[in-house]
Amino acid sequence: MWLALTAAALVLVALAPGLVHSQADIQVLSNPAFENDQRPPAVFNHDEHNAVAELEDQCWYCHHMDGANPSPDEDSIGIPCADCHSVEAMEDMTPLMMAYHKQCKECHMKEKAGPITCGECHVR
Numbered sequence: 001m002w003l004a005l006t007a008a009a010l011v012l013v014a015l016a017p018g019l020v021h022s023q024a025d026i027q028v029l030s031n032p033a034f035e036n037d038q039r040p041p042a043v044f045n046h047d048e049h050n051a052v053a054e055l056e057d058q059c060w061y062c063h064h065m066d067g068a069n070p071s072p073d074e075d076s077i078g079i080p081c082a083d084c085h086s087v088e089a090m091e092d093m094t095p096l097m098m099a100y101h102k103q104c105k106e107c108h109m110k111e112k113a114g115p116i117t118c119g120e121c122h123v124r
């Protein structure tokens, strides 16, 4: 009995940090796929951004399986952008830097909210 309770308590302790950061503990984006970064990392406080921009029920929009046709019925959460979008241009696939810039900036322009200029995202 005592042993079983102790084991249960240990499991709870082990799970706790995972529960606190249930989504993504991201403050800035700096993709190691880019060698020799030309710019400082882009600021992106994942959870806070998505709460303020009211995107918490639209994970599938950014984490799409097919960005030309994003659908709420499927998502790629857990798969890095770089797994599908390579740094070098490949046939019919948006290259990695353009993928970030297009996704971030197109929405900011459409919503007339959020940064558009280089220095607002790549903050020194």
Ligand code: HEC
Residues within 6 Å of the ligand: 062, 063, 064, 065, 066, 067, 068, 069, 076, 079, 080, 081, 082, 083, 084, 085, 092, 093, 094, 095, 098, 099, 100, 102, 103
């Ligand atoms: C499972 C694979 C996959 C993942 C992961 C993925 N994409 Fe895509 N994405 C695609 C496919 C397929 C297309 C359609 C071909 C194209 O236009 O590049 C696409 C298209 C895009 C486009 C162009 C959309 C348009 O309007 O033409 C952007 C921008 C984009 N992705 C950004 C991202 C970003 C940023 C991430 C990470 C948050 C990401 N993608 C993750 C597969 C993926």
Ligand code: HEC
Residues within 6 Å of the ligand: 023, 024, 025, 026, 029, 031, 046, 050, 055, 056, 057, 058, 059, 060, 061, 062, 063, 077, 078, 079, 080, 081, 082
């Ligand atoms: C505005 C676009 C956007 C939205 C909306 C979004 N994410 Fe993300 N998320 C990102 C980007 C960008 C990354 C970094 C991926 C990369 O660079 O490969 C990321 C990374 C992640 C990661 C990986 C965490 C890590 O530490 O590696 C998880 C998990 C995740 N997101 C979950 C979610 C969930 C769950 C939702 C919906 C509640 C969501 N995201 C909504 C853009 C978004």
Ligand code: HEC
Residues within 6 Å of the ligand: 042, 043, 044, 045, 048, 049, 052, 053, 055, 061, 062, 100, 103, 104, 105, 107, 108, 111, 113, 114, 115, 120, 121
């Ligand atoms: C689908 C729409 C959408 C996408 C995609 C999106 N954003 Fe935003 N973003 C917004 C909106 C809306 C705001 C303004 C929120 C407010 O202040 O009301 C914003 C604000 C911001 C801000 C300023 C506020 C803050 O959280 O610091 C930053 C920085 C930012 N976005 C970075 C990014 C980056 C980097 C990406 C791409 C990885 C991205 N955004 C993708 C909608 C979007």
Ligand code: HEC
Residues within 6 Å of the ligand: 029, 030, 031, 034, 036, 037, 038, 039, 040, 041, 042, 097, 100, 101, 104, 105, 108, 115, 116, 117, 118, 119, 120, 121, 122
């Ligand atoms: C809405 C936010 C946003 C804006 C505006 C923006 N970027 Fe980025 N940029 C990103 C994100 C996100 C990445 C991918 C993460 C990273 O490596 O910083 C990126 C990556 C890059 C990279 C590849 C990585 C590196 O540092 O070498 C370069 C170069 C770059 N951006 C240059 C620019 C320039 C030049 C401008 C202005 C014309 C600009 N960006 C505007 C968000 C932005």
